[in-house]
Amino acid sequence: MKLLKVDSVEETKRKMDHYFEGISLDVEWIDIAQALGRIAAENLYAQREVPEFPRSTVDGYAVMAKDTYGASESLPTFLQLEGNVEMGEAAAQKIVPGKGVYVPTGGMLPNGADAMVMIEYVESLDGDTIAVYKAVAPGEGIMQQGEDIQKGEPVVAKGKKLKPQDIGMLAAAGIFSIKVFKKPRVFVISTGDELVHPKEETKLGQVRDINTYTLSAMALACNAEVVGQVIVRDDFQLLQNTVKHAIEKSDVVVVSGGSSVGKKDVTAKVIDSLGEPGVFIHGVAVKPGKPTIIGRVGDTAVFGLPGHPVSAMIIYKVFVEYILRRLQQLEEAQEVVIYGICDANIHSSPGKETYQMVQLEERDHQWIVKPIYGKSGAISLMTKAHGYIKIRENQEGIHKGEGVEVILL
C-alpha cells in the first residue's frame, strides 16, 4: 500500500546521498566584489603576507623596549628623537640604543625598534629629546610582518559560503578572481486544479497560490537562481510537459501539491515518467509533510512537496536545502540554532520526526520557548513562528522546563 511504509529522515538523507553521489554544480570564475554568499569551489591560499612590514598599532614613539625599563611617572627615561615616520612611506631611520622615532598608527616601524610607547606617556622636551614615563615590553604596540596572514596560508576552504570578512580577507591576501560553484537553478511549480494566481478573483472552491511565492523566496534566500515559477492543473500531460521543461532548465525542480495518493495526485507518476532513476522516496516519517516525494531525473533533483503551505516550507527546509547544500558542496550547516527552556509540554507523533513551530521570549537572560499551533494549511503559523524544534521519532514529546534547541526560521 502506498504511503503505509515510509522512510525516516535519516534514511531519506542517506538515500539522497546515494542517489546524488558525484553530482555537483558547474563552477565559474567571478570577481571577489561579486562573491558575497557564493560558495568557494577551491581552496584558496594567501598570495602575500599581511602586514607586509611591521606596523605600529598606536600613535607614539618607536623605541628599543630595553631603553624604557625602569621608566615610571616619577622617573622618566630620556631618549633622543630621530624625527617622524610618514604614513605610506618607508621608515628610513634606524633605532639604536637611546633613540626614538615618532610613528603614527599604522605607520612602518623603523629598523631596530621592537616596541611602541603611546604618545600619552611621552613628553616632547625641546624637539630633540623626549621623556618616556612608562616601560614597554618587546612587541608592545606592534603588528609584526605576516602576523595577520602568512604567505601561502589557507584563507578560504572549498565549500565555504563567503561572508563580507572573507571577501576582505581575499582582497588583503591578493586574490581577486575566484572559482565558485554556479548558483543552483531552481524551478518552482504549484500544481492543483483549485489554484489560481493570487492577483486573480476566485470562484468558490478556488484557492490562491501561496507556495510558488514562499518556495521561490526560500530558494533566493539560499542564493539560488529561480528560473521558473508556474501554476499547473492536476493533469498528467500538462504537469509532465511542465516538469520536463523545468528539468531541462534547472538543477532542482520543486513541485508542490499532488504529492499524496489521491486520484488526482500525479506528481510521483510524472517524475517517474521522465527518466531514470525517477522517484526513490515517496513518504517520509515526518510531521508535517509525510507524503513527500524525492526523485532524480538525469542530474536534476525533483521534489514533490505536500501542497499545504506549512508542510511545503518545512519539507523545503529539511530536504530541498539539504540537496542545495550538497550540490554546492557547502561545508557548514546553514541552520542557526539557539537554546532555550520549553514553556509547555509538547506532544509528538511516535514514529515520526515532528517539527513544532515555536515563539521565543527572553526572560531572566534565558530564551523561553513557546509552542504555537495551527493547521499545516495555515501560512500565518509560519509568520508568527520564530523557529521550530525537532522532536526525534523515538522521543516521547518534550516536558515543560526541558532544555531545547530551536532552529531559527
Ligand SMILES: Nc1nc2c(c(=O)[nH]1)N[C@H]1C(S)=C(S)[C@@H](COP(=O)(O)OP(=O)(O)OC[C@H]3O[C@@H](n4cnc5c(N)ncnc54)[C@H](O)[C@@H]3O)O[C@H]1N2
Ligand atoms: N490518504 C491519505 N491522504 C492524505 C495523506 C495521507 O498520508 N494519506 N496525507 C495528508 C497530508 S499530511 C498532506 S500534507 C496532504 C498533501 O497532499 P498533496 O501534496 O497532494 O496536496 P494537495 O492535495 O494538492 O494540497 C493540500 C492542500 O494545500 C492546498 N494547496 C496546494 N497547493 C497550494 C499552493 N500552491 N498554495 C496554497 N495552497 C495550496 C490545497 O488547496 C489543499 O488544501 O495530503 C493529505 N492526504
Ligand code: MOO
Ligand atoms: O503532513 Mo501534512 O503535511 O500535515 O498536512
